[in-house]
Amino acid sequence: MLELDLRSRLPIYEQLVEKIKTLIMEDVLKADEQLPSVRTLAQELTINPNTIQKAYKALEREGYIYTVKGKGNFVQKIEKGDQREKLMLLKTELKKILSEAIYLGMGKDEILKVIEEVENNVGRDQND
């Protein structure tokens, strides 16, 4: 489920962050569900526990999980209100990538198709 590309130029801990974020967004990991412990996951993926720790800390800072001392890490139910700051950043990134894509010839129809596709994946829990 958590496949890492050790050769990627993207640091391992960032890959972990991305993957786990995706699982949360797609509702595979449900709110308040417990994540595997740092040690367990480290063993499973045969990578350094410090790397897992770093990923979990990042996810916590971004509001995707919360930590209960002595218990473990759990999926945070995101409040879809107070995310203005984060959304501003994403908007900026979105503009950058869309600019280059359009400049290089990606058509509006193709972009719309991507949006639809993404909506279907992410929106899953909204239909529940």
Add this chain to the structure above:
Amino acid sequence: MLELDLRSRLPIYEQLVEKIKTLIMEDVLKADEQLPSVRTLAQELTINPNTIQKAYKALEREGYIYTVKGKGNFVQKIEKGDQREKLMLLKTELKKILSEAIYLGMGKDEILKVIEEVENNVGRDQND
């Protein structure tokens, strides 16, 4: 025109690449226009010439500028055809960002507005 954030975790040379790409895409820098020389720009921005070199080389590899030894660096007119590979990568990035944006509550209307805005900036010279 080229404001750098020296505190940013994004390397200076990458910031430069982004900024110059944008200027080219928005047709502020026109095809075959000469870029400031490595040394000149280094002085202006008070950063090391090697850093400018690195940025210019990256832009050259990506097909945004071309270099004439002993003359300088110039804006490349992009051939909007054989960019499939690049577009694939951009599509993947697009999905990632859109996923997070939608998950955090960005509405479809807002996304469409961003697309429109970007189209106006990038497409400028195509409507003239």
Add this chain to the structure above:
Amino acid sequence: MLELDLRSRLPIYEQLVEKIKTLIMEDVLKADEQLPSVRTLAQELTINPNTIQKAYKALEREGYIYTVKGKGNFVQKIEKGDQREKLMLLKTELKKILSEAIYLGMGKDEILKVIEEVENNVGRDQND
């Protein structure tokens, strides 16, 4: 193993690229084998680490090695498929050199002997 000609007009980093490419093509450096670290090689060859970096980055861009941050550089197993563009360039170079060689009197037999010799070196692992 990696002898450099400091007097050559060919930049040191390009000499390095050529030498390492050859070692990879001749299967002396096997897939996933680790290359000497930037610093180690710099010391061994008594040249600047930045120069090694430049060579390694070029090899990475050409698909001959891959980098794992914090770990090192490793030999990439080349996918012998989607190299059309590169092969076109090589064909052009081939024509240029063959033209001059034939013009200056190199016989077809001699050329065929070169091909055979090269095939034996490069193809080594394919016959195993």
Add this chain to the structure above:
Amino acid sequence: MLELDLRSRLPIYEQLVEKIKTLIMEDVLKADEQLPSVRTLAQELTINPNTIQKAYKALEREGYIYTVKGKGNFVQKIEKGDQREKLMLLKTELKKILSEAIYLGMGKDEILKVIEEVENNVGRDQND
């Protein structure tokens, strides 16, 4: 006839050398034929006379043309005997390029086709 690519990473004077060599090898420029004067060619190509001068000097050094003071530059009839040193260099280059081409999947049939094609172009004067 002499089209230059000012954007090429290959220096202009080297491009000139290549082009003129080719014309000589293909017998378009015949033995003892006079080349355009430095000034004439400079005007025609709208490049600096020094650049032409440099190219002519290089061609002279390589034995492709000879200079008669006060008269001009003329095509040298190449003696296809004493070119051993040059042929050694070409052979080395040939090996390098063939190695990479074969490694990346160029077939023997394709290489043979290139040889044939080149033979037809260069060999023209040998059939006269």
Add this chain to the structure above:
DNA sequence: GTGGTCTAGACCACA
């Protein structure tokens, strides 16, 4: 004047 290469050396991120 313009880009290209290289050195010596520092500091940071990642594992």
Add this chain to the structure above:
DNA sequence: GTGGTCTAGACCACA
């Protein structure tokens, strides 16, 4: 320990 970035500064090739 390993790669990545950056500075200060020198010297060369090309136009």
